[in-house]
Amino acid sequence: MNITLNGETQQRSPTTADLAASANSDVFPEVVDTNADRPKRRENLAPLFSEGAAGDFRARWSIVQQGFVDDPKNAVRQGDELVAQVIKSLAETFANQRAALEGEQGSTEDLRLALRRYRSFFDRLLSI
Numbered sequence: 001m002n003i004t005l006n007g008e009t010q011q012r013s014p015t016t017a018d019l020a021a022s023a024n025s026d027v028f029p030e031v032v033d034t035n036a037d038r039p040k041r042r043e044n045l046a047p048l049f050s051e052g053a054a055g056d057f058r059a060r061w062s063i064v065q066q067g068f069v070d071d072p073k074n075a076v077r078q079g080d081e082l083v084a085q086v087i088k089s090l091a092e093t094f095a096n097q098r099a100a101l102e103g104e105q106g107s108t109e110d111l112r113l114a115l116r117r118y119r120s121f122f123d124r125l126l127s128i
Helices: 016-022 051-067 072-104 108-127
Strands: 002-005 008-011
Touching (some): 016 072, 072 108
16 A cells, blocks of 8 residues: 655555545444344354455464564554454455446345345444
8 A cells, every 4th residue: 555644655554544544534423332232133144254365364363463472563563454454355345246236237136145244244343
């Protein structure tokens, strides 16, 4: 990712701050847990990443975590960058899925499955 700071372009990995800055913060309301008293619904949640991608992210996290002992500051920076990469990858996955469905005029079943996946992800985000 190219970042321009003080007129100088630098190459570096995106951070969670970069992702947050790229969003319009005015559209995000204050988070209030209106479901605190509701029982949690259990369902089979669709995987958000392929097994290979999830395994790669976990392996990279393990390396970050192991590096904490020798260089805590660098480990935190790397952890932030890895989280940003996971978020970016997830956003790209949903964007590609949406583009494919819109381009093909997906069947009702394809659209139902897509909406189910969105609901699963939405529920996960709100339960964190």
